[in-house]
Amino acid sequence: MLSKSLNENTIRIADDMSKIEDWRTAIALAAKPLLDNDVIKSTYVDAMIKNVEESGPYINIGPKIALAHAKSSDDVSDVGIALLKTKRDVNLVDEQHPVSLWFVLAAPDSTAHLKMLQELTQLLMNQEALGRLNNAQTVQEILNVVENV
Secondary structure (H helix, E strand, O other): OHHHHOOOOOEEEEOOHHHOOOHHHHHHHHHHHHHHOOOEOHHHHHHHHHHHHHHOOOOEEEOEEEEEOOOOOOOEOOOEEEEEEEEEEEEOOOOOOEEEEEEEEEOOOOOOOHHHHHHHHHHHHOHHHHHHHHHOOOHHHHHHHHHOO
């Protein structure tokens, strides 16, 4: 499921860091493929950002990894995931939470995304794969990691 959802349309590398003002911009850019494909509405992006503003950097799930998400709602039409890899770290709320892998997860209900989340967890717990993700310079390199774990 993960390797079908994370693909050349949902993975982006931010070559131009001048467009990323802060963590809010990073989340919005990471979510753009899901927005463009009508998986989520813009209100879902707003909800993800609001969650971090209210609850802090809880989406920082590992070294340099963020998993942005919001409560399942009518703003989500299908299960989806996207990834933005930034060329440099962007602080999530503060300098104690640098992030360069920005995942966005969307689910229309409380269970549809569980398989994808399990596969993502396996990927991110694999230290070799995580190292390759962090060092990837192209979307194809990221796809190779995702497809071979």
